[in-house]
Amino acid sequence: MTPEELMKAVDLTADEYIAEAAVPPxxxxxxxxxxxxxxxxxxxxxxxxxxxxxxLKNNVPPTQTAPTT
Amino acid sequence: xxxxxxxxLYNKRDESAVTHxxxxxxxxxxxxxxxxxxxxxxxxxxxxxVLLAVWNSIPPDRPENFTAYLCRIAKNxxxxxxxxxxxxxxxxxxxxxxxxxxxxLAGGETPESGFDLHMxxxxxxxxxxxxxxxxxxxxxxxxxxxxxVKDIAAALNAREEKVKTALFxxxxxxxxxxxxxxxxx
Numbered sequence: 001m002t003p004e005e006l007m008k009a010v011d012l013t014a015d016e017y018i019a020e021a022a023v024p025p026x027x028x029x030x031x032x033x034x035x036x037x038x039x040x041x042x043x044x045x046x047x048x049x050x051x052x053x054x055x056l057k058n059n060v061p062p063t064q065t066a067p068t069t
Numbered sequence: 070x071x072x073x074x075x076x077x078l079y080n081k082r083d084e085s086a087v088t089h090x091x092x093x094x095x096x097x098x099x100x101x102x103x104x105x106x107x108x109x110x111x112x113x114x115x116x117x118x119v120l121l122a123v124w125n126s127i128p129p130d131r132p133e134n135f136t137a138y139l140c141r142i143a144k145n146x147x148x149x150x151x152x153x154x155x156x157x158x159x160x161x162x163x164x165x166x167x168x169x170x171x172x173x174l175a176g177g178e179t180p181e182s183g184f185d186l187h188m189x190x191x192x193x194x195x196x197x198x199x200x201x202x203x204x205x206x207x208x209x210x211x212x213x214x215x216x217x218v219k220d221i222a223a224a225l226n227a228r229e230e231k232v233k234t235a236l237f238x239x240x241x242x243x244x245x246x247x248x249x250x251x252x253x254x
Contacts, residue, residue, distance in 0.1 A: 001253060003171040005184045010167070011144075012190035013213045015137035017197050021209035022097055022136050024224040025202035 072135035079127040087120050094136070098143045104215035105147035115150055119143045140214075166211055173240035174253060189252050196246050200239075207232060208239050 070089055078086035095116060102115040119142050132138035197205055203225065210216040210224070218236070222229045247253045 001171075001174060001184055001189070003167055005186065005189075006171050006174065007167045008186055009189040009193055010170070010212050012186070012194070013197065013209060014194050015134040017194070017205060017209050018140050018213060019134050019136035020202075021206050021214065022140065025206050 076127060076132065076135060079124065087124055090120060090123065090139070091116075094139050097136075098139060101140060101143050101214055102147045104217075105144070105151050111150055111154075115143065115146055118146050122146065144213075166215055169236075170212055170240060170243075173244050174247060185252070188250075189247070192246060192250050192252060193243070196243050204235060204239060207235050211236055 070093070075086055075089055075093070078089065098116045098119055099112050102112045102119075106112050106115060119139065122142050123139065126142075130138075197208060200208060206225070207221055210221050211218075216224075218229050218232050222232045225232070244253070
């Protein structure tokens with residue numbers, strides 16, 4: 001197959017694919033992440049949230065109770 | 070305005086059809102022409118030629134898919150300009166793209182029965198149809214529209230390396246498909 005023959009074959013790409021490719025495909029999922037990426041991103045957020053919670057819990061002083069007389 | 074309404078304007082010989090076509094599709098057509106032609110003046114003239122060609126062909130043509138109809142005319146006119154040009158400073162990206170695809174497929178020899186254009190085209194279409202939307206966009210933009218890797222990556226908001234890898238795998242998969250169907254040996 002010569003490059004010219006290949007070019008002719010590629011030129012016969014169906015109209016529906018040519019028209020579809022006129023516009024980039026829409027991103028699906030959360031902020032453009034989907035599938036494994038979305039799970040990984042969600043897990044990473046959860047870890048950061050939990051770590052932040054632990055750090056805050058350790059740094060916040062315990063509430064002082066009123067002295068009993 | 071829908072494509073059907075636009076075609077009706079052409080049928081009624083309403084010149085606003087040309088204005089609307091330029092508004093809706095001018096950027097797409099210029100982008101496609103730019104993949105074949107280097108001079109902006111040539112690109113602008115090519116787009117004007119496309120609009121004139123469409124005005125002269127509808128009617129009697131009644132395109133089912135107006136976007137594809139415009140793109141095919143634009144590509145054909147761009148290639149014609151490219152061939153008519155006496156001097157090209159460097160090989161257009163679109164020609165490089167087909168050479169890149171051919172290199173992957175050239176490992177297989179054409180069988181003795183010869184090259185069957187429609188069979189090959191059918192297999193390529195079936196292959197394109199089996200791809201995900203993103204891979205299909207990447208393949209068609211690279212090998213039909215003649216886009217650069219950089220342009221495809223920008224459109225997909227992806228890294229160029231990712232697009233290069235995807236194209237490499239797509240070429241390999243297509244080569245395998247053509248060998249399986251006996252188009253190459």
